[in-house]
Amino acid sequence: MNSLKDSIYASPVGEVGAFKFDETVASVFPDMIQRSVPGYNAIISAIGLLAGRFAREHSVCYDLGCSLGAATLSMRHQIEAKDCRIIAVDNSPAMVTGFQQALQKDQATVAVDVVCADIRELAIENASVVVLNFTLQFIPLEDRLDFLQKIYRGLLPGGILILSEKLKFDDDRQQELQTQMHHAFKKAQGYSDLEISRKRTALENVLIAETCIQHQNRLLQVGFSSAEVWFQYFNFASMIALK
Numbered sequence: 001m002n003s004l005k006d007s008i009y010a011s012p013v014g015e016v017g018a019f020k021f022d023e024t025v026a027s028v029f030p031d032m033i034q035r036s037v038p039g040y041n042a043i044i045s046a047i048g049l050l051a052g053r054f055a056r057e058h059s060v061c062y063d064l065g066c067s068l069g070a071a072t073l074s075m076r077h078q079i080e081a082k083d084c085r086i087i088a089v090d091n092s093p094a095m096v097t098g099f100q101q102a103l104q105k106d107q108a109t110v111a112v113d114v115v116c117a118d119i120r121e122l123a124i125e126n127a128s129v130v131v132l133n134f135t136l137q138f139i140p141l142e143d144r145l146d147f148l149q150k151i152y153r154g155l156l157p158g159g160i161l162i163l164s165e166k167l168k169f170d171d172d173r174q175q176e177l178q179t180q181m182h183h184a185f186k187k188a189q190g191y192s193d194l195e196i197s198r199k200r201t202a203l204e205n206v207l208i209a210e211t212c213i214q215h216q217n218r219l220l221q222v223g224f225s226s227a228e229v230w231f232q233y234f235n236f237a238s239m240i241a242l243k
């Protein structure tokens with residue numbers, strides 16, 4: 001996917017507003033997420049491999065908070081199950097439009113529906129795979145339990161939820177270290193201290209991270225039989241929850 005370079009927070013001028021997934025963000029999103037989320041490309045590739053294994057015939061794979069559809073495209077190229085389709089959902093019109101354009105250039109044959117909607121309002125049914133790749137962190141804390149319950153109910157027996165999140169840590173030293181290492185990662189990717197600090201301000205109260213244990217406990221509480229981390233790079237992790 002071609003993308004402009006992210007320099008949204010490069011200018012020191014003006015107050016930093018709350019982060020929004022608008023047209024400006026959508027236009028630089030692939031560059032932004034790859035330079036901000038350690039391991040993003042590895043996770044996207046693995047989502048494709050997992051979908052290849054778990055997607056069932058006559059079922060649906062959901063990509064919730066799909067942005068420009070990187071996870072959907074990765075799944076689309078790995079799914080071999082017959083009559084399996086992907087429903088990709090985002091509530092940002094700019095992201096949905098961008099993804100629909102990218103989809104036209106993709107050659108794979110698995111059917112994809114791109115839907116502009118709030119994922120909390122969506123009906124989830126007949127699912128063999130559900131992907132929440134760095135999306136749950138933007139859902140208000142009080143809605144997370146009901147939302148995951150709905151996903152669990154919509155999954156077929158033997159289905160998989162792939163949940164990737166930015167993590168926080170109970171231990172203060174660990175929290176400080178992992179945050180600093182994430183910033184070191186971003187600096188190594190070419191972001192300045194100013195950009196890192198302004199983005200951090202923009203995401204305050206927008207991206208609400210939880211600890212790994214909080215995620216695992218909630219996944220078990222809604223009924224998943226197992227929830228394990230399969231990938232972690234500093235304070236970014238991806239989990240597999242099995243129904």
Ligand code: GEK
Nearest residue numbers: 021065066067070071090091092118119133134138
């Ligand atoms: C990827 N999964 O590239 N309903 C629908 N969409 C939402 C909601 C909501 N309530 N809240 C947030 N979003 C992608 C990356 S980005 C992660 C996901 C990030 C959408 C929001 O519009 C945005 O596109 C996405 O969730 C989060 O694999 O930017 O750190």
